[in-house]
Amino acid sequence: MLEKGIDIAAKHKDCGVMIFDDDQDVHAGGSGCGCCASVLCGHILRNMCMRKYRNILFIATGALLSPTTVLQKQTIPSIAHLVNIRI
DSSP states (O other): OGGGTOOOTTTOOOHHHHHSOTTSOOTTOOOHHHHHHHHIIIIIHHHHHTTSOSEEEEEEEEEOOOHHHHHTTOOOOEEEEEEEEEO
16 A cells, blocks of 8 residues: 555554464464454454444455465465445
8 A cells, every 4th residue: 555655554453463462473473364253253343333433444365375376486366355344
């Protein structure tokens, strides 16, 4: 986003960062789908019920890992699902 001149730092939160503490040794991080589901069903929806959040743009991202692709030293394709939740 910054390369396109758009700074979202004040409104962006990474689900994996929200789940793990800074002092935890998580190596490559958590599962994208697990982190996203945990944060959405816990933190975000709870805050929406309390009317703290009223309009959420939720983008779950992930890598489409394939042993064949990795062994062939090809780029790893990624996927993102975007959901807009409003109350």
